Amino acid sequence: MPPTPPNAVKRAALAAIVASIVAILIGYAAAFVPGGAPPWAPWLLAIGIPASIGGIVVLGASRGSSGAHALTIPIVFVTATLAIGFSLALALPANESATSTLWLGLPARAAILVYGIGILPAVVLPVAYALTFDAHTLSAEDVDRVKRMAADRE
Amino acid sequence: MNAHFTLLQTSLPRIAQPMVIVVGAAYFACVIAISVWASRRTKTTSDFFVAGKGIGLVAMTAAASVSGFAFIGGPGLIYAVGLGALAIVLPASVTNVMGAWVLAKRMRLLGEARGLLTVPDAIGARYRSPKAQGLAGLAILVGVIGYVATNALAMGVVINAIFGVGLGWGIWIGMGITLAYSVAGGILAGIYNDVFQGALMAVASILVFVYILVGGGGLGAMSHTILIHDPQFLGPWGKMTPLAALSLYFVFSMGSLGQPQGIHRYYMLRDPRLLKWYPLLKTFALILVLLLFFGVGIAVKAFVAGGRLAPPATPDQATPTLLLNVAPLILAALVFSGVAAATMSGVNAFINIGAAAVTHDFPIALGRKVSHGLAWARGATAVIALAGALIAQFSGTMVAFLGIFGWGLFGSTLVPALAIGLNWEGATPAGAIASMGTGLVVTLALETASFFKVFKFPAGVTASAVALVLSILVFFIVSQITRSSAAGAIDPDVRLIMEM
Numbered sequence: 001m002p003p004t005p006p007n008a009v010k011r012a013a014l015a016a017i018v019a020s021i022v023a024i025l026i027g028y029a030a031a032f033v034p035g036g037a038p039p040w041a042p043w044l045l046a047i048g049i050p051a052s053i054g055g056i057v058v059l060g061a062s063r064g065s066s067g068a069h070a071l072t073i074p075i076v077f078v079t080a081t082l083a084i085g086f087s088l089a090l091a092l093p094a095n096e097s098a099t100s101t102l103w104l105g106l107p108a109r110a111a112i113l114v115y116g117i118g119i120l121p122a123v124v125l126p127v128a129y130a131l132t133f134d135a136h137t138l139s140a141e142d143v144d145r146v147k148r149m150a151a152d153r154e
Numbered sequence: 155m156n157a158h159f160t161l162l163q164t165s166l167p168r169i170a171q172p173m174v175i176v177v178g179a180a181y182f183a184c185v186i187a188i189s190v191w192a193s194r195r196t197k198t199t200s201d202f203f204v205a206g207k208g209i210g211l212v213a214m215t216a217a218a219s220v221s222g223f224a225f226i227g228g229p230g231l232i233y234a235v236g237l238g239a240l241a242i243v244l245p246a247s248v249t250n251v252m253g254a255w256v257l258a259k260r261m262r263l264l265g266e267a268r269g270l271l272t273v274p275d276a277i278g279a280r281y282r283s284p285k286a287q288g289l290a291g292l293a294i295l296v297g298v299i300g301y302v303a304t305n306a307l308a309m310g311v312v313i314n315a316i317f318g319v320g321l322g323w324g325i326w327i328g329m330g331i332t333l334a335y336s337v338a339g340g341i342l343a344g345i346y347n348d349v350f351q352g353a354l355m356a357v358a359s360i361l362v363f364v365y366i367l368v369g370g371g372g373l374g375a376m377s378h379t380i381l382i383h384d385p386q387f388l389g390p391w392g393k394m395t396p397l398a399a400l401s402l403y404f405v406f407s408m409g410s411l412g413q414p415q416g417i418h419r420y421y422m423l424r425d426p427r428l429l430k431w432y433p434l435l436k437t438f439a440l441i442l443v444l445l446l447f448f449g450v451g452i453a454v455k456a457f458v459a460g461g462r463l464a465p466p467a468t469p470d471q472a473t474p475t476l477l478l479n480v481a482p483l484i485l486a487a488l489v490f491s492g493v494a495a496a497t498m499s500g501v502n503a504f505i506n507i508g509a510a511a512v513t514h515d516f517p518i519a520l521g522r523k524v525s526h527g528l529a530w531a532r533g534a535t536a537v538i539a540l541a542g543a544l545i546a547q548f549s550g551t552m553v554a555f556l557g558i559f560g561w562g563l564f565g566s567t568l569v570p571a572l573a574i575g576l577n578w579e580g581a582t583p584a585g586a587i588a589s590m591g592t593g594l595v596v597t598l599a600l601e602t603a604s605f606f607k608v609f610k611f612p613a614g615v616t617a618s619a620v621a622l623v624l625s626i627l628v629f630f631i632v633s634q635i636t637r638s639s640a641a642g643a644i645d646p647d648v649r650l651i652m653e654m
Contacts, residue, residue: 010577010578014578014630018627021623021626024619025624027397028619028620028623031397032615037395037397041397042396042614045401045404046400049400049404052408053248053408056256056408056411056577057251057252057256060257060573060577061255062577064653064654089390089391094386094389096386096388096389097381097385098378098381098385100385102374104373105373105374106377106388107381107388107389109390110389110390112390113237113390114237114240114244114448117244117247118240118244118246119247119441121247121248122247122248122437122438122441125247125437126250126433126434126437126438127434129251129254129255129430129433129434130430130434133427134430137259137429137430138259140427142263142654143263143266143427146263146267146647146650146654149267149647150267150268150647153647
């Protein structure tokens with residue numbers, strides 16, 4: 001039986017993974033040039049890492065031909081959160097000092113990293129996963145089908 | 155990244171005092187009691203390798219959450235290089251859900267349909283390729299030996315700090331206890347010891363964090379003190395380059411999908427539908443435990459900058475120095491005992507998957523069938539444990555080299571073939587084998603060249619990251635070239651699970 005062609009969502013996810021991994025590779029390769037990594041090299045990782053994570057999550061969350069529509073909002077939200085968080089940490093001026101305004105106890109760029117990248121996705125993604133689990137990820141019928149298949153195989 | 159994982163190999167201060175020794179002895183007595191109980195429930199190879207596929211959600215959540223690195227090496231790394239070190243643990247906010255969507259459901263269902271025992275089993279089933287299964291087993295065994303040796307040394311360091319018995323005796327006492335419960339109780343003993351020590355460490359982590367916040371006048375006050383003396387410390391990348399910190403994030407996020415000691419446990423869950431709450435509970439538990447990682451690193455820097463604490467002699471001494479000066483002794487004793495127990499649990503998990511590769515995956519790859527599987531599994535467990543302890547004691551600096559590449563090796567060899575391959579029907583056996591071979595060869599070649607100073611990476615680039623990127627690209631390229639062979643390469647039951 002020939003492999004089932006991937007649906008549009010899976011194709012997009014695969015394309016995102018390949019493109020982001022190539023971007024990350026270019027970022028690393030740029031570090032080998034004399035004089036060290038150019039300023040744009042970390043930007044390739046700052047965008048490539050969230051894109052690769054988003055791509056592989058979409059690939060894993062897709063079911064057959066139905067894609068991952070129910071999960072579009074949380075996955076896009078988290079991918080964007082990571083990309084924006086890394087970008088802000090790179091783009092904002094490195095002016096931390098004793099007079100810096102603190103956000104929940106940390107200077108702005110550190111707060112973006114700790115609370116934006118370290119905490120926010122931890123709140124959104126697991127909740128989205130649990131809320132959509134029965135309808136989208138694994139129903140009791142799915143488990144029964146696999147158990148029947150295993151019994152038939154024996 | 156190399157230095158990050160060798161931090162635990164330096165010496166810790168001796169904290170052997172009656173209170174610490176009593177708490178440590180009580181802790182180990184509990185570990186032994188749990189192991190005796192687990193050994194009575196271990197009767198088959200399935201019990202030994204996948205806990206009889208009968209563990210509940212709480213045990214699954216607590217199992218193998220955090221290694222001793224999170225309590226000693228991690229805070230020390232923050233103290234040394236600033237907030238950039240957080241790039242190792244920040245991925246925890248996404249990796250549990252990522253693993254659940256990408257791997258957990260399909261691996262658990264494959265386990266249900268095929269009775270799988272090992273991570274390479276899933277690769278063998280996906281590609282109908284014993285060769286791919288054997289190669290995955292080989293990659294795992296290479297990484298396991300390194301991890302076991304490094305953790306054996308870490309056990310020796312911590313046990314010596316608690317009991318003052320000397321490093322050599324520390325290695326053998328730690329490995330002796332671990333070996334006893336690994337041989338008798340298999341992975342089941344490790345899991346229920348993880349539940350015990352994970353729960354205690356979560357409580358200890360919260361208490362330490364509270365003590366730090368109260369003692370330091372709050373996070374804002376500590377940040378203010380640090381900003382006066384060393385503002386770069388509280389930049390998002392700390393004293394690392396942005397490329398280096400982002401590279402750590404990449405390796406510890408994407409690479410998490412290839413860590414057999416974690417993903418192997420998906421097979422063990424009693425009911426696949428319990429996976430619904432697993433990412434939420436696991437992420438919450440990890441954040442609790444990582445409070446200590448974050449809090450201690452920041453607090454030591456602030457206390458030293460403010461003149462309240464003498465600078466620790468080495469970064470590894472950040473945690474003990476702070477605990478012995480700020481927290482009650484019993485809390486310090488609890489953390490130290492927990493570090494020893496966490497390291498022992500880690501060794502148990504690695505020995506177990508190494509033994510599975512030797513007694514289960516290699517025979518399948520060679521077309522052999524092993525009779526008396528449980529006896530062979532116990533024998534292989536003993537051999538791997540002894541090899542790890544001997545390497546730890548006698549190999550000198552070589553043990554540091556062995557400990558370096560485990561995470562990267564697992565990531566580069568298993569992420570493409572397993573994490574992408576289980577979700578993409580276009581992946582081919584040739585693509586899987588080529589990517590695993592690439593991960594294995596590139597990781598070993600680059601790490602060896604780097605260790606022996608034949609070659610020096612530019613700042614921000616690591617062998618683990620390069621190997622992971624290359625193995626993923628090779629996987630796609632070779633699968634594309636050999637896509638005609640993908641036709642009929644997936645069994646119907648595996649295809650059904652991939653489409654779910």
